[in-house]
Amino acid sequence: MPGFHRTVREMSVLQRERGVMLDPGRGQFTDYKGEALTGKLQWGLVLFPQASPLEKLRKQGALEGSEMIQLAAILHTDPDQLKKEWNQESIPHFWTAGTHQPVHLNAAQVEHLRSLHLQGAGIYPMMTRYLQGHTGMQWMGYLAEQPESSKVLTGHEDEVKQPFAMKSGAAGLERTLEPLLRGIGPTLVSRMVSGGGEIIPNIQPHVIAPTNSHYPLRVETTVDAELQRGLEELTQESGLQEGAIVVLDAANADVRAMISRPFYQPQHVDPKESAWGNRAVQGAVPGSIFKIVTAAAALEYHAVSNGEEFHCGGEYGRYGLSCWKEHGHGDLNLEQGFAESCNIVFAETARRLSMEQLENTADRLGLARPIGWEGKQMAGIPVLRHFDHEDHGRVRTEAVSSADEGAKIQTAIGQRDVLVTPLQAANLIVTLLHDGKVSAPRLVKRIRYADGGTMLEMPLHDSPSASGQIAPATAHKLLSWMNKVVREGTGKSLQRARWHVAGKSGTAQVQKHGEKRNNQWFIGYGPVEQPKYAVAVLVQNVSPDSQHQATALFRKVMDYLAESS
Template sequence: MQVQLKRRIYIACILLTGLFSLLMIRLAWVQVVQINRTMPGFQRTVREMSVLQRERGVILDTGRGQFTDYKGRPLTGKLEWGLVLFPHPDQTNHSYPSTKSVVKELAALLHTDVNSLQKEWNQGNAPHFWTAGANQPSTLTDSQVARLRELKAQGASVYPLMTRYGQAATGMQWLGYLAEQPEFPNAQSRHKNEVKQPFAMKSGAAGLERTMEPLLMGIGPTLLTRMVTGSGEVIPDIQPRVIAPANTHYPLRAETTINIDLQQGIEQLVKKSGMKEGAIVVLDAANADVRAMVSAPFYHPLHVDPKQTAWANRAVQGAVPGSIFKIVTAAAALEYHAVSKGETFHCDGEWGKYGLSCWKEHGHGTLNLEQGFAESCNIVFAETARRLSMEQLERTAVALGLARPVGWEGKRVAGMPVLHHFDHEDAGRVRLPSVSPQDEGAKVQTAIGQRDVLVTPLQAANLIVTLLHDGQVSAPRLVQRIRYADGDTMLDMPMHDSPSSAGRISPATAHQLLSWMKKVVSDGTGKSLQHARWQVAGKSGTAQVQQHGEKRNHQWFIGYGPTDQPKYAVAVLVQNVAPSSRHQATAMFRKVMDYLAESS
């Protein structure tokens, strides 16, 4: 019985093995027939088919969120055309469809030589965009696209790609730039098995690109992939496929407060004026939103080397303010009643202490605080400072939005603990901790905006908005909302005030200072602004600094216009000019205000 049982089991095993073998043969036959149907002329074995299970891809769009201006006009992201080069055997081989003549014509179309084209074409075994030796894809003109499509060069095809920045240098340092990261962000890791080449994804390294990285990183790139053989050669009979995220909400769009027309117009003014170093900030007088922010020298977001370049948005970096800080000293004098109504001072050009003198060689004669403000008299403000304490100057500065960051920030926004709009914003300062508050010489120098005082152009422009709002300090914004790709709002970033432990100045003091700024233009250091398109008001400043051991000046003019119904607050800083130079900041302030008037 046992022998018969074993024999039956043995026969059953043989039958099952045969059955499985027939099923395997049938499955293989079906797969071969299917391949022959889809790829006529190809006879593939099972082993050859396994070789085909390879893909090589190139990124058409990283999926990163884009920026727009306050009207929704794009600041980043432009759909252009590029040439994708797919790996293939040596093009000198006449059996390959792209013959020497085709390659020669292709090189001519790309404005290069055959050797350079072949060198870049044959780099690695993965497809890539033609770069012309640069570090980003070279975009094509419409005529190049049309001719390349007619040429039909094997292994070279035209595809759309999303470029992020323009080709020209810009003063929009607040926008920032991207830097390469060695690995995919988590949101994009689902594509790593479909793209065999290691793509270097980029993330924000400065500006809004960095501070808003968690919102902008997206959920994955759009990829173009091709099937290739084991040697990396593209299989022409299998069409390319595009892999893209299926979520219609992404990528997000960050809607900034910038008016791109004003931004670009003021950048052109900076170029034409020859201004080498400095910044211009234009705030909406109604709410302190940034309408334009220009920093010089300009930068190129495609050519920033974070290892060699110290990031510099001069609009949010502290600089010695000079006489524009007299606004703070005047506010403190009014708030703490340091000067009697109708009281006068005498300026003969020299003060006789701490080496202090007035900018006017023989002095201004007898004048009151209002006249001293209009004429920016150092002697008047030195005498005024003696009656104030350093603590009173500091408290007033903080109450006016100086000596602390003032830019918009949100707590617990979109899962982030803190979201800043102004990357690397300086706090500025009134004095160094090492300086004694009882040091009268330091106090006097501080009162005229010298010594250790630092103010950013953003703070200076916002100071004007503060006065226009009865002494309430606003928090300037750069972004007003985040939108989904379909236009719906994901996140609003509402306006808010910039709180201060030092409180605020009185509306009466704010109104008095605005009135005195009109006097600067009508009777003081800003007389050249009387012929501006708008009636404007403001305060000039010249700060003595040193650059590489040489005496230089920072020139400022900050103000508002039109005076009857203020629309904009503007701060202009021209840095490191020769002491003998004319006041370029005042001239630039007029040009900016005239441009704003023409644009309104």
């Protein structure tokens, strides 16, 4: 008996399984209507390499020379390229045509390949994760390979190492939801090979797959896929190079669309490159949209009397400050100064406020702090966040003294050290529409099991400031002032929009590679009579001489939303 045991042991060493992954078993994303955002089954050709050259395969009758030529023709390649790729690795792999990405076969190719009855290759469904090429959905993120080999149970007593690298979330929701998304194991197609690496022909390929009906999970996002695609195309047509658009549901601050430019390719991200990023949650100098905060502080702290007028002659005379209108606006009150975005009016207003009052008001409005939805100790994750790498934003740096009047005035007009994210800016509008109550925007509504049951609900919640909120009367007044921006002020061009809209423009002076550039903003809502969406548009690093592209783009976004409603 000992001799027999040794023979079985030797056979177990000589025989191995070699497999290729068809589906990593990772959870998928949908939009809020259930439309798939990831995960599509497509056909691919799995090549099972031989230890000997392809000629030996022909001699074995697995693939005649004429059949190889036919196969190459079906795959739109030449026989030499096919032969090279077939045996360039000692492990099974999808046909890639030298691109390092599996080639998706069309229906005609599948039909023709099946007619060849191949022995050293097979047609199998594979899960393609990302459905888009270049996209502005940086909020979804991307995957990166883990170099360690995965171990997968094959039904034998021992675990067999499979020669493929599993991928895990490296950014976006892919990263923040990684513990939930990773699933319980991949689906493989495997064949037995001898100790010499040759396929054992009388043992057919078999599929190894997890049997738990709960997995993979399905993440239901709040995004409207149709709006997301349409607005991505709109940014392309508008020539937006750098910037972001955030569209929130005015009723609850759910993200309906979030676009970041430049686009990225989720299937081709190099984690070593630093260019990747979601500009919708990155801080940018806000310029005059921050005057909403300064105006709110003036109203909350009664810094300006009703009807009080200021004089704008174009130059302030201190701190290098001037108004955008060369010869000034003349006499105007705070409401008119808001509509005209007059720097002089806001400089004089800022003098009556303290830096702490500006900071306190910004905090009450959901600025200078992370604002996105998060849950603590959910589904075994210490902190579950919806917005990966979300910037805090800021009002000032610690190095700036609250007694520095010049810094305070620059801060009040959204310059100096102020940073606001487009997500915060859009949410600021929702806050005003809700009487000053700050909501926490969501990107995910719930997570479901594969069989349809709910695993985890992510309920709406607020993001209150420790110092309370602004008064409803202040919120109402600011909304009416934003209406005046469009009726009489810097947003007059929006009077031709399909919806009656309201908002606030902003232009911030920045530098890029030592050159003077501008950030342009427009944030607002529509329709005014029954607000449906709050929108923030940021156009970054444009020439100081260019027209206000953000206002024009805001109108296009609102017109698209109106047409889609």
